[in-house]
Amino acid sequence: MNKKTTFLALLMGLSVVALGATGAMARDQIRIVGSSTVFPFSTAVAERFGRNTDFKTPVVESTGSGGGLKLFCSGAGQDTPDIANASRRIKASEVELCAQNGVADIVEVKIGYDGIVLANSNSSAQLDVSLRDIFLALAKNVPDGHGATMPNPYITWQDVNAVLPDVKIEVLGPPPTSGTRDAFAELALEGGCKTFDWIAALKGSDKPAFKALCHTIREDGAYIEAGENDNLIVQKLNANPSAFGVFGFSFLDQNSDSIQGSIVNGVAPEFEEISSGNYPISRSLYFYVKASHVGDITGMEEFLSEFANDRAWGPDGYLADKGMIPMSDAERIEWATRAENLTNLNM
Amino acid sequence: MTNSFVMRSSKSRKRHAAEMRFQWMGRIAIIIAIGFLVFMVGSIAMMGAGALKQTHIAFDVDLSHNEIDPAFPEKADYDAIIKASLRKAFPDITDRREKRELYRLVSAEASFSLKNFVVNNPAHIGQTHKLWFIASDDVDLFFKGNITIDEKGNAGRLNAQEVAWVRIFERNQNIETRFNTRFFTAGDSREPELAGILSSLTGTAFTLLITFLIAFPIGIFSAIFLEEFIPQSRWGDIIEVNITNLAAVPSIVFGILGLTIFLNTFGMPRSSPLVGGLVLALMTLPTIIIASRAALRSVSPSIREAALGVGATQIQTVFHHVVPLALPGMLTGAIVGMARALGETAPLLMIGMVAFIVDVPNSILAPATALPVQIFLWADSPERAFLEKTSAAIIVLLVFLVLMNLIAIILRSKHRQRF
Secondary structure (H helix, E strand, C coil): CHHHHHHHHHHHHHHHHHHHCCCCCCCCCCEEEECCCCHHHHHHHHHHHHHHCCCCCCEEECCCHHHHHHHHCCCCCCCCCCEEEECCCCCHHHHHHHHHCCCCCEEEEEEEEEEEEEEEECCCCCCEECHHHHHHHHECEEECCCCCEEECCCCEHHHHCCCCCCCECCEEECCCCCHHHHHHHHHHHHHHHCCCHHHHHHHHHCHHHHHHHHHCECCCCCEEECCCCHHHHHHHHHHCCCCEEEEEHHHHHHCCCCEEECEECCECCCHHHHHCCCCCCEEEEEEEEEHHHECCECCHHHHHHHHCCHHHHCCCCHHHHCCCECCCHHHHHHHHHHHHHCCECCC | CCCCCCCCCHHHHHHHHHHHHHHHHHHHHHHHHHHHHHHHHHHHHHHHHHHHEEEEEEEEEECCCCCCCCCCHHHCCHHHHHHHHHHHHCCCCCCHHHHHHHHCCECCCHHHHHHHHHHHCHHHCCCEEEEEEEECHHHHHHHCCCCCCCCCCCECCECHHHHHHHHHHHHCCCEEEEECCHHHHCCCCCCCCCCCCHHHHHHHHHHHHHHHHHHHHHHHHHHHHHHHHCCCCHHHHHHHHHHHHHHCCCHHHHHHHHHHHHHHHCCCCCCCHHHHHHHHHHHHHHHHHHHHHHHHHCCCHHHHHHHHHCCCCHHHHHHHHHHHHHHHHHHHHHHHHHHHHHCCCHHHHHCCCCEECCCCCCCCCCCCCCHHHHHHHHHCCCCCCHHHHHHHHHHHHHHHHHHHHHHHHHHHHHHHCCC
16 A cells, blocks of 8 residues: 555656746747738748748747737746738737837848638539629628619529529538638728729718628528638538538648639639739738747747748749749848848838 | 327327427437537548658669779768769769759658668669659659649749659659658658658657556556545545546646646756656646546445445455445546546646657656647648648547557446456
């Protein structure tokens, strides 16, 4: 019996040692937090960086843009992240939070674009819609034709626009917590919404009402929240040929044997079209760096030059192969210079 | 006497029928449950089996002296050598875009493995060798038959031209699948063909070790003290209510607690298995305490009375007689709690363990991730080839769960024999 008590006492002792064995150590590894959309690209760069240099592979966390920027702005120093990825631009409120916590030297680097596609199984016909059709099909309230709004009455795509097929509107998309959903509402719904002159006029006179009308997605079952996992949506599209899904371009790219992207405003969601800016639903991707950490944390400079490099983010770079849409030559030069000179963020 | 009591009256027949019905309902319930289980495990196993095989392709590599300086073989540009060798295998390709498509057939790993080969075998410099390299994920998917060719001749991300090249490799027997050892020996990667589970598995092992070292002794001693030393006191009741409530708290709350206490107040390293283990220990403590108390309560009071009756002290009674009898139940509780901790991701998000970790963690302070997190991250990746990796990682997780339960059963039966 004594043996057993000693054993237990040993366990207790070990756990105390484990508790005590923490101390702040100087960090020799870059820490990155932020958007799950930028995650696949950021990790690809981190992996190459770790392989091609003697530095440790950076740790990249997938926390979402908002959560990442919050961590990023929690202070400067060893125990805070060096870089935050974001699938949208940093907000003024976040810059303020950063400043309050002593982070005033934020460097903004735009890395490329991400197209958002409306896609269906390629056993069905390809859809050719306008942003206005998307708005009318998916908004909670739509114009009634007399300068007022009514709850969305449309059941099939044909109800929305007579040239569209007689198929029930059934769109699987991300939940409100997702950045993809925000971008979809802002670019696709608002884009279609603005094509009504009186609503466009509303933007100047009553902005909250404009936003409420243009950004609110219907809740009567035509738009189905399918969770954050885009692979799941792709699988559901294969199972249900009449349904459409909303997700990032890289998932269309990877599953082009089973799904097809809808043509929006006459432009197909193809690599070149998104890159040239013709495809209407695409957003910019960014990362933010603490300039004070460059030099403090080993390898930061080298990591930035690995990222802001045509080998990574160029048209033939490995990020393009991962589904990121590269910026134009001029833009790449501009942002690479900003990354190199650590130009402070200009809102 | 036709109506003897041994004859079956209609009433007794009804009762027998009711019993039969009940038994059949039970059987059907079990059959349905087993059916679901077989379906789930079967479909995961079918999808995951592909991850155990990896496509490799071979071509002649010219290790000429012009390219590689025998004095400094590690300095050569191996990427360029791979590309030149591929061009040589298909000399009629001149278009730049086509060349790029050709390079895409081979994994980005090829230049590193060629470098390793040359550095370890410097005698081969100056010769031409047929060498095998890992194929890219797109080729892998196509060759394993996970992607079918559409009417335009494309197979997923491979275009008709690339499909034709793969066919040429196939005709020359320069493409084959081999057992994928990388999956078990490599860390995470953004390239599906290179990704492995070792880093997350090590992270899980470290995390669970910490969880066990902390939760098990604290849980067991709390249970013993609460059950045996203050069985009917007001404090005991208050603590009991709180523990029962804690057991039902959503796990993410423990993550938030860990973020505020361990990371922000104590300044422990973010993403480390130490913090992960502490958080999971907090989460499993109530489960262990409740199970251990139930085990102690089920020990017959006569044992305690007999021990006290022959003059044993309270501590002797508890540790010599009650605890050994209750230990199997306590161990079961601990293992059930640990099994829950094994599958947990939500609390780890808050403390930074939902992360891309390539290096295998070498201590409880190094950044690490856990196996369920790895599954979550792979399931979320756009690359198609991660689908089978995800399933294979789920199988590994299930194997570990089964192993843990097996250990619980073995420990239980071993201790039961003693008394």
